[in-house]
Amino acid sequence: MTTPFRLDGRTALVTGGASGIGEATCRALTAAGATVTIADIDQPRAEELARELPRSSVLVMDIADEQAVNSVCAGIGQLDILVNNAGIGLVGGIEETAAADFRRLYQVNVEGTYLVTKALLPRILESSGSIVNVASVAGQVGIKRRFAYCTTKGAVIAMTRQLAVEYAGRIRINCVCPGTVDTPFVEAYLEKFHKHEKDKIRVELAARQPIGRIGRPDEIAHLILYVCSTEAAFVTGSALTIDGGLTAQ
Numbered sequence: 001m002t003t004p005f006r007l008d009g010r011t012a013l014v015t016g017g018a019s020g021i022g023e024a025t026c027r028a029l030t031a032a033g034a035t036v037t038i039a040d041i042d043q044p045r046a047e048e049l050a051r052e053l054p055r056s057s058v059l060v061m062d063i064a065d066e067q068a069v070n071s072v073c074a075g076i077g078q079l080d081i082l083v084n085n086a087g088i089g090l091v092g093g094i095e096e097t098a099a100a101d102f103r104r105l106y107q108v109n110v111e112g113t114y115l116v117t118k119a120l121l122p123r124i125l126e127s128s129g130s131i132v133n134v135a136s137v138a139g140q141v142g143i144k145r146r147f148a149y150c151t152t153k154g155a156v157i158a159m160t161r162q163l164a165v166e167y168a169g170r171i172r173i174n175c176v177c178p179g180t181v182d183t184p185f186v187e188a189y190l191e192k193f194h195k196h197e198k199d200k201i202r203v204e205l206a207a208r209q210p211i212g213r214i215g216r217p218d219e220i221a222h223l224i225l226y227v228c229s230t231e232a233a234f235v236t237g238s239a240l241t242i243d244g245g246l247t248a249q
Contacts, residue, residue, distance in 0.1 A: 005229045008033035010129075011078050012228070015039045015063055015116055016086030018046040020183030021134060024217035025083055028225045030056060034081065039063075039072075063112030073119035080129040081228045082120050084113045087134065087152075089185060091193055094147045102148045109152035113159065124171050130228050133160050133175040134220075137243045140177055153177075157239050164237030172236040174227050179243025180205050181215040209244030 012029050016022040018040035026036050026049060035055040040046040046058040061072045063086050087109045090101055113133055124131060138146050139153030160175040167173065180186060186205070194201040206213045223242050226232055241247055 211244035
C-alpha cells in the first residue's frame, strides 16, 4: 500500500508562510514530499524557515500590492498547490471600525486572496491542481467586536465556493475555517488589546471551545495537507471547519 497524503513531486506556494498557520503548513507540505515556496513580507523570518526545510525557497511578496503580485508571480513555473493563508485581523464593532481600517482588512484578506489566485490560476489549471484558502469560523458565524474580520472572511468563503463551481472538474478549490489558534496572530491581539491581562484572556479564549483549549497551528496544517492530497479528490467547494466545537454550540 502507498502511504496516504503524500505530495512527492508536487510544488506548493503558501502565502503568509513564515509564521503561524502558514509556517506549520510549509512544514507539513514539505514533510509530505512537496517543494514549497514560502511567500511572505517578512523576508528574514521566511529565510530562517527555509534554512530548516528541504526543497523550500523564499518569495518576498505583499499580497495587497497588485503590481508586486503580478510581477513576482510571473516568474513562477510549475505550481500544483496554492495556499492563500496571509491575512490580518481587527477588533471592533461597526461603530468602532474606521473606514480606513475596514478598507485595509478588505484589501489584504479579500483582494489579496483574489490577486494571488488570479495571478497563479493559469499555473494551477496547467497542473490540474488545488487551491486552499484559509478563512475562519468568523466567516461562518457572527463574533462580537469582529465586524471587519467576519465580513472579510465571509467573503473568502463565498469566493471559494464560486471558484469551485466555475472550475469544477479542472481544479479543486476549498477553504479551511479555523477557530482560535495559538499563533503570533493571536499573541499580537493579546499584546495590543489585553496587554495587562493576557493570562485571563487566554483562559477565556480556551473556554470558548467545548474541547476546552485553543487549536495548534499543526492541526490546521494537517487539514490543509489532507485537502491538497489526492485522497481528497472528491472534495471541492467545501468550507472545512476546525474549531474545537465552537460553531457546534
